[in-house]
Amino acid sequence: MNHLVIKEHKSNYPDPITLEKGERVLVGKKYDGKEDWLNWRYCYRLDNSQEGWIPEQILNISSEYGVLKEDYTARELTIKKGKRVKGINELNGWIWCRDMKGREGWIPKLNLKNLES
Numbered sequence: 001m002n003h004l005v006i007k008e009h010k011s012n013y014p015d016p017i018t019l020e021k022g023e024r025v026l027v028g029k030k031y032d033g034k035e036d037w038l039n040w041r042y043c044y045r046l047d048n049s050q051e052g053w054i055p056e057q058i059l060n061i062s063s064e065y066g067v068l069k070e071d072y073t074a075r076e077l078t079i080k081k082g083k084r085v086k087g088i089n090e091l092n093g094w095i096w097c098r099d100m101k102g103r104e105g106w107i108p109k110l111n112l113k114n115l116e117s
Helices: none
Strands: 002-005 024-030 040-045 051-055 059-062 065-068 084-091 094-099 104-108 112-114
Touching: 024 059, 040 059, 084 112
Parallel strands: none
Antiparallel strands: 002 084, 002 112, 024 040, 024 065, 040 051, 059 065, 084 094, 094 104
């Protein structure tokens, strides 16, 4: 789906957690903010080299550990208001998008207007 960026988004994570299917992580706290971003868990690589938010839907959680069901990166797309993006996947209030330059990353759904509805 095509979207218009109605609010600028800047990534706060210069080194986002990036994992491959089958990798184990230490699963931490659930997201508990004012936004409607349910089902996000803060996770840590077992070697402590990276940490970040991962959607619960792609984790098999057993006690304090989780195993990735698919490849994943928490990379966010820094983008200015007025730009157009293509939405590829939506999870928990965020949309994985591709901009016109081919860059990809997560943008909060609240920052986007669906141009196809």
